[in-house]
Amino acid sequence: MKENEFNYEVGNYRTPDGAPTDIVIFTIVTTERSSLKKSLPKRDLQVLLIERKVWPFEGAWALPGGFTLDTETVYDCARRELKEETGVDDVHIEYFNVYSEPGRDPRGWIISHAFLALVNEQLLLKRRASVDAADVQLFPVEEALKMNLAFDHRVILEDALRIIRDKMLTTTIAREFLPEEFTISELYQVIQTVVPEFAEQNFTRKITSTQSRQGIIEEVTDEDGRPKQSNLYSQRAAQLYRFRELAPRLSIYG
Amino acid sequence: MKENEFNYEVGNYRTPDGAPTDIVIFTIVTTERSSLKKSLPKRDLQVLLIERKVWPFEGAWALPGGFTLDTETVYDCARRELKEETGVDDVHIEYFNVYSEPGRDPRGWIISHAFLALVNEQLLLKRRASVDAADVQLFPVEEALKMNLAFDHRVILEDALRIIRDKMLTTTIAREFLPEEFTISELYQVIQTVVPEFAEQNFTRKITSTQSRQGIIEEVTDEDGRPKQSNLYSQRAAQLYRFRELAPRLSIYG
DNA sequence: AGAATAGTGTCTGTCAGACATTATTAT
DNA sequence: ATAATAATGTCTGACAGACACTATTCT
Numbered sequence: 001m002k003e004n005e006f007n008y009e010v011g012n013y014r015t016p017d018g019a020p021t022d023i024v025i026f027t028i029v030t031t032e033r034s035s036l037k038k039s040l041p042k043r044d045l046q047v048l049l050i051e052r053k054v055w056p057f058e059g060a061w062a063l064p065g066g067f068t069l070d071t072e073t074v075y076d077c078a079r080r081e082l083k084e085e086t087g088v089d090d091v092h093i094e095y096f097n098v099y100s101e102p103g104r105d106p107r108g109w110i111i112s113h114a115f116l117a118l119v120n121e122q123l124l125l126k127r128r129a130s131v132d133a134a135d136v137q138l139f140p141v142e143e144a145l146k147m148n149l150a151f152d153h154r155v156i157l158e159d160a161l162r163i164i165r166d167k168m169l170t171t172t173i174a175r176e177f178l179p180e181e182f183t184i185s186e187l188y189q190v191i192q193t194v195v196p197e198f199a200e201q202n203f204t205r206k207i208t209s210t211q212s213r214q215g216i217i218e219e220v221t222d223e224d225g226r227p228k229q230s231n232l233y234s235q236r237a238a239q240l241y242r243f244r245e246l247a248p249r250l251s252i253y254g
Numbered sequence: 255m256k257e258n259e260f261n262y263e264v265g266n267y268r269t270p271d272g273a274p275t276d277i278v279i280f281t282i283v284t285t286e287r288s289s290l291k292k293s294l295p296k297r298d299l300q301v302l303l304i305e306r307k308v309w310p311f312e313g314a315w316a317l318p319g320g321f322t323l324d325t326e327t328v329y330d331c332a333r334r335e336l337k338e339e340t341g342v343d344d345v346h347i348e349y350f351n352v353y354s355e356p357g358r359d360p361r362g363w364i365i366s367h368a369f370l371a372l373v374n375e376q377l378l379l380k381r382r383a384s385v386d387a388a389d390v391q392l393f394p395v396e397e398a399l400k401m402n403l404a405f406d407h408r409v410i411l412e413d414a415l416r417i418i419r420d421k422m423l424t425t426t427i428a429r430e431f432l433p434e435e436f437t438i439s440e441l442y443q444v445i446q447t448v449v450p451e452f453a454e455q456n457f458t459r460k461i462t463s464t465q466s467r468q469g470i471i472e473e474v475t476d477e478d479g480r481p482k483q484s485n486l487y488s489q490r491a492a493q494l495y496r497f498r499e500l501a502p503r504l505s506i507y508g
Numbered sequence: 509a510g511a512a513t514a515g516t517g518t519c520t521g522t523c524a525g526a527c528a529t530t531a532t533t534a535t
Numbered sequence: 536a537t538a539a540t541a542a543t544g545t546c547t548g549a550c551a552g553a554c555a556c557t558a559t560t561c562t
Contacts, residue, residue, distance in 0.1 A: 013321060013324075014323075014324045015269060015270060016269060016272070016273050016324075017269050018267075019354070019365050039538090039540080068365075069268075070267075070268045070363045072356065073354040073355055073356070074352055074354045074365065075354070095351065095352065098328055100273070100322065100327040100328045100367075101327055102326065109324045111328065111365075113352055169503075169506065169507060170424075170506060172506070183541085184541080191507065200507060200508050201524095201525070201526070202508070202524075202525070202526085203507070204541080204542065206507065206508040207507065208542095210508075210522080211522070211523085212523080213507075213508075216506065231532090231533075231534085231540095233539095233540080234532090234533085234539065234540040235533040235534050235535085235538075235539055235541090236531065236532035236539080237532075237541080238542090239542090247506065249423075250423070250424050250504040250505075251423040251424060252426070252467065252502050252504065253423060253445065253452075253454060253460065253461065253467075254454050254456075254457070254460040254467075254551075293511090294512090294513075437513095437514090438515090439513075439514080455551095455552070456552070456553085458516090459515090459516085460551085464549080464550065464551095465549070465550085466524095466549085466550080485559095485560075487512095487513080488512065488513040488559090488560085488561095489511080489513060489514090489560040489562090490512080490513055490514050490515085490559035490560055491514080491559075492513075492514055492515090493515090508524075
């Protein structure tokens with residue numbers, strides 16, 4: 001390295017003390033409504049938090065994360081941390097913002113890169129069985145927002161929430177919370193769990209029968225080409241659907 | 255600072271050598287079609303680049319940017335750099351991604367934060383008059399994409415382009431390239447300049463008369479409440495419009 | 509008159525929104 | 536039968552897409 005030229009541009013300014021990632025891991029927790037069987041379960045959007053054991057914010061709950069190494073991208077780091085905390089890989093993980101407010105971390109000048117991950121409950125269960133981690137826990141987002149989270153993690157969580165609420169309606173990320181094959185009611189419920197104000201009276205018809213939404217989902221059929229149905233959550237069996245690749249182009253101009 | 259605890263968590267790992275910002279500054283350059291007066295001008299999406307004078311990538315063109323100070327956020331830094339390079343402030347500037355590939359900067363471990371800015375041509379002109387900067391220049395984006403830009407700036411530019419193309423159709427950022435009051439044709443042209451494949455036969459009617467798009471723009475009237483028109487670009491005078499605050503909510507589900 | 513842009517008329521098929529109704533099946 | 540969810544029917548007004556047409560004014 002040409003040391004003098006390096007110094008010329010970088011100068012003798014202070015350099016950051018670290019470039020960590022923080023990961024907002026969302027999952028939807030399904031709880032059967034015990035009273036009656038064959039009824040739709042309750043769904044709850046939850047976020048994974050870790051109780052800090054060391055200074056700073058000792059004892060407070062925080063988003064999982066860790067410092068990026070000089071041999072990896074921040075994206076690699078986020079995936080690595082996600083794997084460490086949840087045991088899962090190959091899930092939707094997405095970078096959404098940087099947090100660089102001076103003083104946000106008492107340890108020094110630390111610029112954090114925030115990711116959000118959407119993890120299917122089924123995948124999380126494996127990990128939760130294997131590790132008895134009292135210091136790693138899922139919280140309903142509404143509850144987490146009221147807690148005194150470490151660092152600026154409340155702001156990060158709020159930002160992440162805003163983003164998945166937006167994306168839930170404008171992309172097909174709902175698929176991340178659903179099994180491969182699902183019913184319309186499940187899809188509707190997942191959307192409503194993330195975006196409570198979502199209400200669409202003619203949802204079934206719109207998602208299945210309108211031309212402009214062709215290609216979002218398709219009916220699942222068995223080997224003989226007959227419609228495949230499920231009566232897991234209902235008396236009357238419901239048609240199963242799966243997501244296709246096509247997502248419609250949105251535009252405000254028509 | 256508790257030095258030992260700091261070391262415990264941060265460890266003795268290497269820390270980054272800098273957290274700069276790179277800014278993709280877009281503008282739309284308008285050139286009158288000289289042949290005939292009263293005709294729509296040609297518009298061209300251009301990006302501001304700077305010729306590097308020092309190692310590394312000496313002589314190559316690069317995105318403007320600079321190192322973040324420990325007293326500011328990366329957002330502050332981007333705004334500061336934008337002001338330095340263009341003389342403008344108070345324009346649309348937005349963070350969009352982080353670039354952290356090891357080795358992306360020969361000077362060391364440098365994680366860059368990329369912003370995009372949309373600057374109205376009129377605002378840029380002031381600056382361009384005051385500074386004769388042969389090393390600061392606007393390039394049509396198509397041309398810039400073919401150049402050997404410094405660092406990973408080609409990738410950054412491609413990402414930025416993808417984002418403003420998407421946002422041009424889903425938000426009202428077109429306003430950033432337009433004067434306060436504009437005609438439908440101007441708006442249409444700006445959209446097409448950024449998204450060449452955009453074509454909407456009934457654009458006028460959709461943007462002015464459909465209920466679902468109420469509130470995007472409104473007619474401009476003079477003090478007496480009479481419609482205000484402009485014949486700057488046309489024989490027949492055209493109604494002037496301005497953007498309102500409301501942007502429609504988009505959803506793929508209806 | 510011709511050129512250049514602005515803006516409206518008209519028609520068909522599809523969709524949105526609101527609401528009611530029927531269908532299916534475990535209990 | 537009842538409960539619970541799944542799915543369709545029906546109606547009105549609005550919109551999309553396509554294309555032709557009229558309007559205005561500078562040259």
